[in-house]
Amino acid sequence: EGKMAKSTQLIDNEVFQAYATYTAIVLLKMMLMSLITAYFRITRKAFVNPEDTASFGKGESAKKFLRTDPDVERVRRGHLNDLENIVPFVGIGLLYALSGPELSTALLHFRIFAGARIFHTFAYLIPLPQPGRGLSWAVGYSVTFSMAYRVLKTAWLL
Amino acid sequence: EGKMAKSTQLIDNEVFQAYATYTAIVLLKMMLMSLITAYFRITRKAFVNPEDTASFGKGESAKKFLRTDPDVERVRRGHLNDLENIVPFVGIGLLYALSGPELSTALLHFRIFAGARIFHTFAYLIPLPQPGRGLSWAVGYSVTFSMAYRVLKTAWLL
Amino acid sequence: EGKMAKSTQLIDNEVFQAYATYTAIVLLKMMLMSLITAYFRITRKAFVNPEDTASFGKGESAKKFLRTDPDVERVRRGHLNDLENIVPFVGIGLLYALSGPELSTALLHFRIFAGARIFHTFAYLIPLPQPGRGLSWAVGYSVTFSMAYRVLKTAWLL
Numbered sequence: 001e002g003k004m005a006k007s008t009q010l011i012d013n014e015v016f017q018a019y020a021t022y023t024a025i026v027l028l029k030m031m032l033m034s035l036i037t038a039y040f041r042i043t044r045k046a047f048v049n050p051e052d053t054a055s056f057g058k059g060e061s062a063k064k065f066l067r068t069d070p071d072v073e074r075v076r077r078g079h080l081n082d083l084e085n086i087v088p089f090v091g092i093g094l095l096y097a098l099s100g101p102e103l104s105t106a107l108l109h110f111r112i113f114a115g116a117r118i119f120h121t122f123a124y125l126i127p128l129p130q131p132g133r134g135l136s137w138a139v140g141y142s143v144t145f146s147m148a149y150r151v152l153k154t155a156w157l158l
Numbered sequence: 159e160g161k162m163a164k165s166t167q168l169i170d171n172e173v174f175q176a177y178a179t180y181t182a183i184v185l186l187k188m189m190l191m192s193l194i195t196a197y198f199r200i201t202r203k204a205f206v207n208p209e210d211t212a213s214f215g216k217g218e219s220a221k222k223f224l225r226t227d228p229d230v231e232r233v234r235r236g237h238l239n240d241l242e243n244i245v246p247f248v249g250i251g252l253l254y255a256l257s258g259p260e261l262s263t264a265l266l267h268f269r270i271f272a273g274a275r276i277f278h279t280f281a282y283l284i285p286l287p288q289p290g291r292g293l294s295w296a297v298g299y300s301v302t303f304s305m306a307y308r309v310l311k312t313a314w315l316l
Numbered sequence: 317e318g319k320m321a322k323s324t325q326l327i328d329n330e331v332f333q334a335y336a337t338y339t340a341i342v343l344l345k346m347m348l349m350s351l352i353t354a355y356f357r358i359t360r361k362a363f364v365n366p367e368d369t370a371s372f373g374k375g376e377s378a379k380k381f382l383r384t385d386p387d388v389e390r391v392r393r394g395h396l397n398d399l400e401n402i403v404p405f406v407g408i409g410l411l412y413a414l415s416g417p418e419l420s421t422a423l424l425h426f427r428i429f430a431g432a433r434i435f436h437t438f439a440y441l442i443p444l445p446q447p448g449r450g451l452s453w454a455v456g457y458s459v460t461f462s463m464a465y466r467v468l469k470t471a472w473l474l
Contacts (some may be wrong), residue, residue: 010168010326011256011313020253020313024306027246031299034242048235051285062327077364083241083399088343090249091406095336098327111316112409127367141347155327155336158427167472168326169414178411178471182464184405189457191398205394209443248328248407271472 005008015046015106022110026086026117033079035074052067078124085137088144089113090107098146099154109143116140173264175254177255178301180268183293184244184275195230195282202227240275245296246302247271254305269299274298331422337360338426339363342402342433349395352441353388360385398433401453404460405429412463415470425459432456 010016014098040046046069047053053062093113116139123133168174198204203225204213211220251271255264272298281291326332356362362385369378409429412421431456439449466467 004319011253011258016256016360017313017315020256021307021315023249024253024309024313026307027249029305030242031302034295034299047283049291051291054287056218058449074365079242083245084346084395087245087399088402089346089407090218090245094252094410095327098336100327104429107315127365129370130367133365133367137350141350143345144263144347148344149415151336151340155333157330157333157423158269158339169411169416172473174414175471177472178467179473180466181407182471184325184410186461186464188400189404189460192457193415206391207443207449209446209449212445233469237400238396245403248403250347265473270463 013097014099014103015097016105018107018110019093020023022114023090023093026089029114029118029121030079030082030086033075033082033121037075040069040072040075042047044071048073056070073125078121081120081124081137085140085144086117089147092144092148092151095151095155099151101150109147113140113143116143144152162309167313172261173255173257173259176261176265176268177251180272181251182247184247186271187272187276187308188240188244191233191279195233195237198227198230198233202229204230232282232285236279239278239282242299244275244301248299248305250302250306253309253313257309259308267305269274271298271301274301281298329413330419331417333414334419334423335409338430339406339409342405342430345430345434346395346402347400347436349391349437350400353391353395356385356388356391361386361429362388363471372403390440390443393438395441397453401456402433404464404470408460408464408467411467411471415467417466425463429456429459432459 008014011020045056045065046067047065048068050062050066053065056062056065072135080097093110101109118134120133120136120140122128127133169178197283199210203223204225205223206226208220208224211223214220214223218272228289252269259267274294277297278294280286281294285291324354327336354390358370361372361381362383363381364384366378366382369381370376409426412425417425435457436449436452438444439452443449
């Protein structure tokens with residue numbers, strides 16, 4: 001019981017709770033990209049692995065579904081952009097949450113990041129005219145940068 | 159000594175130990191994809207960077223090895239799929255492990271996820287006929303989703 | 317106040333401080349790849365999304381900027397290689413930092429990894445002749461492997 005108590009102390013901390021909530025949300029949003037990719041692959045009949053087209057028949061009739069589709073590629077670029085930006089948020093955000101920031105400041109960081117990434121996904125998939133997508137990317141990027149600044153100021157040990 | 163003791167308390171927790179074990183396993187499995195890619199690039203002589211083919215001679219004789227190979231591309235797709243799925247597992251799994259689940263429930267989640275991802279790699283590389291790969295992907299996805307549900311229920315703080 | 321104190325205990329630990337510092341550094345280095353990609357896309361005028369070329373005019377005059385450029389592709393490969401290698405470092409490094417290693421040993425691991433990945437980026441972007449890039453990749457890979465070995469020895473719970 002003592003050990004289990006220890007383990008739950010961290011998640012009892014409000015800043016850590018906020019981190020956990022927003023990290024779960026942005027990671028679930030990133031996971032959603034897999035489902036959207038699958039949706040477009042199936043509706044556009046655009047696959048990349050020969051074994052994925054076997055149900056469409058054999059030989060040449062199935063081969064024509066081994067192709068790229070602009071909508072599929074667009075979702076995949078959005079997914080990769082999520083990986084490139086949400087991975088730093090999750091890693092730096094954890095260290096930031098453990099650096100003892102004010103709850104209100106932490107919530108501001110997490111909310112802006114999550115909002116920016118959700119907007120980025122809509123901007124990529126609709127697509128919205130630029131600079132909509134670019135700005136939402138820059139906002140999320142800046143939030144992670146701001147958290148990294150505090151982490152390095154607090155924990156600096158080279 | 160007091161500080162070092164603090165730092166080891168977390169890893170003394172059994173759920174956290176299970177998380178650490180399975181996270182190390184799935185991340186090592188993901189790292190293995192780099193070695194398999196390198197193996198196929200070398201045996202298939204299929205490279206992407208001109209400087210990687212310099213040992214095969216100069217000019218046209220080396221240029222012919224700057225090409226894509228179906229086996230290399232297949233491993234790379236498997237690697238990217240790992241990134242897309244193992245990153246959410248590692249991030250959400252950490253929060254889940256800190257949310258105080260029963261050890262047996264946590265082990266069930268971690269074991270099913272690790273098993274599904276290892277099966278997914280074999281299904282991708284052999285390759286097995288569908289829906290083998292698709293199902294193993296869906297199993298791992300569902301495990302992460304189930305952990306995220308508990309994290310949000312426990313830590314919900316918007 | 318009790319809770320906030322708890323949350324800062326982890327980051328008061330020197331090994332964890334070192335982990336936080338080097339994780340922030342390598343994640344910031346990875347984030348830098350996005351800026352370098354954007355720089356090359358703009359200077360080489362090589363874009364992938366039609367909406368990104370709208371400011372260059374309409375129709376055929378803008379369409380010619382929807383193309384791949386060797387420099388852009390090179391940075392993107394470096395970025396993906398970062399994701400493939402820095403993600404395992406961040407995940408396994410956290411568990412390693414919590415496994416109670418000596419500060420000097422931990423610093424050695426973190427410093428070699430960070431140095432290897434920074435060298436890897438230069439080797440990729442200049443580019444340096446092989447085996448420069450390959451060796452720096454292998455050094456970072458081995459550091460992560462060494463940390464994973466300690467994690468599994470300490471936390472092994474299947």
